[in-house]
Amino acid sequence: MKVNPKEFQVKGIRYILRSAEEEDARCLSEVRLQIDGETENMDREKGEAYIDEAGFKQLISEDTESARSLFLVAEVNGRIAGFARCEGSSLKRLAHKVEFGICVLKEFWGYGIGQNLLREAILWADGSGIKKISLSVLETNEKAIKLYQKHGFETEGILRKDKLLSDGRYYNTVVMGRWHGI
Template structure:
């Protein structure tokens, strides 16, 4: 599904949030690989579960026609600075919910891109009959957890020792949800 493009100006950074286009495939492959190397908050190390340009193009095409999927990008001066995705399904028992994921390049942290991608996704969900948004977040990602709680997400569970990080320790993943 698509949304109308919105412009933002936060901390002297102008950007737009818009629906992903198939032409974004190449840039998204590079951005995702870079983000995976910038933080351990993501599920992957750089190169793991790699999605190439063609893979992103197919994903965007499918999401554009799906009523239960939304793929957004944040763009700064023609460059993708981050993206988010809501993925639903057509199973009758779970068609009311979507899984939310987000990624923002480190150089653009602190400009509200994550917050605005989240807000646009929530607005879309609320206006399209989605009753629940679920997400997973690493227990150490305190800024994200605070943001999610601010937008009505609650901790629904904890996956113990779910992630093994570079410091040689295991960390929990929080499962959070927002009900309409």
């Protein structure tokens, strides 16, 4: 699905949130790789589950054609600073919900990009008849958990000792959901 672009100005930075285009694929591959190396909040370490340009073109094409999926990018001065996806399913028993994921380059943290990507995804989902948005977040990512709670997400469960981080310790994953019209 595609949405109309929206412009934001936060703390002196102007950025646009828009639907991903196939021309973004190479840059998205590079941005995802960089983000995976900047934080342990992601499921992957840098280089793991690498998606190349062709892989991103495929994702963008599928998400654009599907009424149940959305792929958004945040663009700052022609550069992709982050992205978010809502991935839906064509299975009848799962067609009412989407799985949300987001990532923003560390240098652009604090400018509301993540919050605005989340807001736009929620607006799209609510307007598209999506009844539930699901996500998972590392327990130590308290800022993200508070943001999700602020936008109506509730904790549905805890996956105990779900992730092994670089400090050699295991951490929990918080599974959250937001319902609309149920």
